[in-house]
Amino acid sequence: MVNVLSSGNSILNQYISELRDAEIQKDSLRFRYNLERLGGIFAYEISRVLAYETREVVTPLGIANVPVLIEYPVLATILRAGLPFHQGFLNFYDKSENAFISAFRRHHKDGTFSINIEYASVTEIENKVVILCDTMLASGSSMVLAYKELVSHGKPKHTHIVAAVANVEGVEYVKKHISKNDITIWLGAVDDEMTAQSYIVPGLGDAGDLAYGKKH
Amino acid sequence: MVNVLSSGNSILNQYISELRDAEIQKDSLRFRYNLERLGGIFAYEISRVLAYETREVVTPLGIANVPVLIEYPVLATILRAGLPFHQGFLNFYDKSENAFISAFRRHHKDGTFSINIEYASVTEIENKVVILCDTMLASGSSMVLAYKELVSHGKPKHTHIVAAVANVEGVEYVKKHISKNDITIWLGAVDDEMTAQSYIVPGLGDAGDLAYGKKH
Amino acid sequence: MVNVLSSGNSILNQYISELRDAEIQKDSLRFRYNLERLGGIFAYEISRVLAYETREVVTPLGIANVPVLIEYPVLATILRAGLPFHQGFLNFYDKSENAFISAFRRHHKDGTFSINIEYASVTEIENKVVILCDTMLASGSSMVLAYKELVSHGKPKHTHIVAAVANVEGVEYVKKHISKNDITIWLGAVDDEMTAQSYIVPGLGDAGDLAYGKKH
Amino acid sequence: MVNVLSSGNSILNQYISELRDAEIQKDSLRFRYNLERLGGIFAYEISRVLAYETREVVTPLGIANVPVLIEYPVLATILRAGLPFHQGFLNFYDKSENAFISAFRRHHKDGTFSINIEYASVTEIENKVVILCDTMLASGSSMVLAYKELVSHGKPKHTHIVAAVANVEGVEYVKKHISKNDITIWLGAVDDEMTAQSYIVPGLGDAGDLAYGKKH
DSSP, X not given: OEEEGGGSOSHHHHHHHXXXXXXXXXXXXXXXXXXXXXXXXXXXXXXXXXXXXXXEXXXXXXXXXXXXXXXXXXXXXXXXXXXXXXXXXXXXXXTXXXXXXXXXXXXXXXXXXXXEEEEEEOBOOTTOEEEEEEEEESSSHHHHHHHHHHHTTOOOSXXXXXXXXXXXXHHHHHXXXXXXXXXXXXXXXXXXXXXXXXXXXXXXXXXXXXXXXXXX | OXXXXXXXXXXXXXXXXXXXXXXXXXXXXXXXXXXXXXXXHHHHHHHTTSOEEEEEEEETTEEEEEEEESSOOEEEEEETTTHHHHHHHHHHSTTOOEEEEEEEEEEOTTSOEEEEEEEEEEXXXXXXXXXXXXXXXXXXHHHHHHHHHHHTTOOOSEEEEEEEEEEHHHHHHHHHHSOTTTEEEEEEEEESEEOXXXXXXXXXXXXXXXXXXXXX | OEEEGGGSOSHHHHHHHHHHOTTGGGOHHHHHHHHHHHHHHHHHHHHTTSOEEEEEEEETTEEEEEEEESSOOEEEXXXXXXXXXXXXXXXXXXXXXXXXXXXXXXXXXXXXXXXXXXXXXXXXXXXXXXXXXXEEESSSHHHHHHHHHHHTTOOOSEEEEEEEEEEXXXXXXXXXXXXXXXXXXXXXXXXXXXXXXXXXXXXXXXXXXXXXXXXX | OEEEGGGSOXXXXXXXXXXXXXXXXXXXXXXHHHHHHHHHHHHHHHHTTSOEEEEEEEETTEEEEEEEESSOOEEEEEETTTHHHHHHHHHHSTTOOEEEEEEEEEEOTTSOEEEEEEEEEOBOOTTOEEEEEEEEEXXXXXXXXXXXXXXXXXXXXXXXXXXXXXXXXXXXXXXXXXXXXXXXXXXXXXXXXXXXXXXXXXXXXXXXXXXXXXXX
């Protein structure tokens, strides 16, 4: 199942427009903050499908029966571009455990590139709900690699795969390589094109560079 | 129209449960942060009914047609308990103009109290969408007074009245004193009872004291 | 005693330069954030002169003897311009109690204005350390009025009076009207001139308007 | 040169005491927030020794000559425990470029462990001021490895090495392996002991686990 949040009206579209805007991007504080706010919105939307139980809470004036989360999802992200987006999820799910995975894009001299997992710091995920977020879903290979790395540490109950800006091809790639029963896909905007170097068009450029500076 | 966000499952209920909990309340940092997160959720939900227009945005790699907010709502709140809740709205609507109103509860020796407007710092609201938020909607008289004060500065296009925790009587009071065509009401939890001093039961106690310390 | 933080080199000067800059001011998110960061810096500097005691803390691996604050200062501010500045103090002193005071500048038809206290929500301050902060210290009359209002609720042990941008005349006014034994003054920049309407020159304009929108 | 910030009184000691406290640590939101606040304090202290130039700034009411940072330092950190600490630096140096390095502690069956660099995303650092921060400085080998990785990408003008909690042995290790002309060391607390597994005693436990959950 694929949920595209930009299909309805909301302030999410404002943030995506600012993320895309080559002028506004120059303010990296705002760029990161927009990703953080988007992460919060996705966190909230996904929270609607999580499991709750009613608990009795003692207030200063009485007793209330209120629904609380049964368990917090594990929050996984892909370095480095996913970090500000992940922060938005962590703001909303402050008790969550986390996983960080690096999927490095190695550019070859012939113009092609390959993606490798270099680093994975993964908490216990067996039978847990996992949210795997990355800012961009371009070719889809980083996301699929990160997912495979994740599930090598345990079998999640379910995984929510989230990207702020995605490409149709990347979405197809994910759907092709991961069983649809295991995941739900959540996207901000979905763009149609991609460059030969797997940058989304019109997209927003290189999210990692914009958030943290050009790589050496 | 009244929207009660706690009627569906979401992390909003988790935050409300923490706000209510007499033990968790002792951490005023978390108390304020929960109100801020709630403000963000309401800001997002209300953003679905605001007006957008499509604008052409130049990205580093192309041109995107993206919906953006036509105008930011004015964010009004009631002092002091509304401040952390208002901050959550301002986080989401960073370009908004703001209004601050104080509605002071004066306790009389006979145990009754009256509510007066003492301070109002109001930006231009004529023909604008306004969000008027307060943490609690108990008797409803502060909210109605603040609304009357607001509209004495101009006639808003529409006003969204928001409270994290409300009482059924207070909601009825607002509906009785403000034309239903002028407002939409958004609530977190709605409780049934109220003390003689107009504290919501089970509620969460005095939101201002919990966020900022007991008044002298 | 007057401490002027901008007299030494630090990132504080960068924030003050951004606050002053008529172009950068247009981003009210950054304007408020710069005030918040300044508040944090002042909070830290003032924390050096507060009282600490050594407490034994049990870590997961042993016992540490560490200094902790004996008591948190009360954080008072003046509405509405002081709010983002105050937030910076509250970020650092999360357990503090707070006071909010409104000192309204009433402009008369003849071009003069008077300042009145309209609203004061003050926590217990008797024998406590108080930090009274406002973004601007122009003529000094708001600050002195707010201080008088504060001490009408109790006698603080000591009060730290803080302004991000001040005027020499305003500083003299404060020193003239409050006993030097009762207060310590902490300033960011200190400017030499003031308009007839008591705006600091070069200053930064109207801090309240820049943070929250022009008043009606 | 080694600067130990906890040697003087300040709110920094309060945060370190909360980070150490096995009870308070259970709130991972507060744990991360304390690291973020510490990062802000170190960012500010280090900003005193950076280079500034005076620039003319046009305010709404005049012209001000104000000192601004000539260049922002590059902010480098070690994954994953350094992330919340790094966030505090980024809050203060919002225009900085960043570097992320993972130094993985591989535990061997015989109880020993080795540290390897797995991932390095490094921005241009040639002739720049670099701040390399990690939450803990235990044996010192992660910090030295990360530094060596960094300088393999270029020669910084100067590097500030920062740790919230350090061990005397680790500090000696850093001083032994990096030329004292190239670095300045900034520390929160400095503890005397270390376990065979290189955990600082009394320390605070495993900072990565406390911030982000136990590794699988």
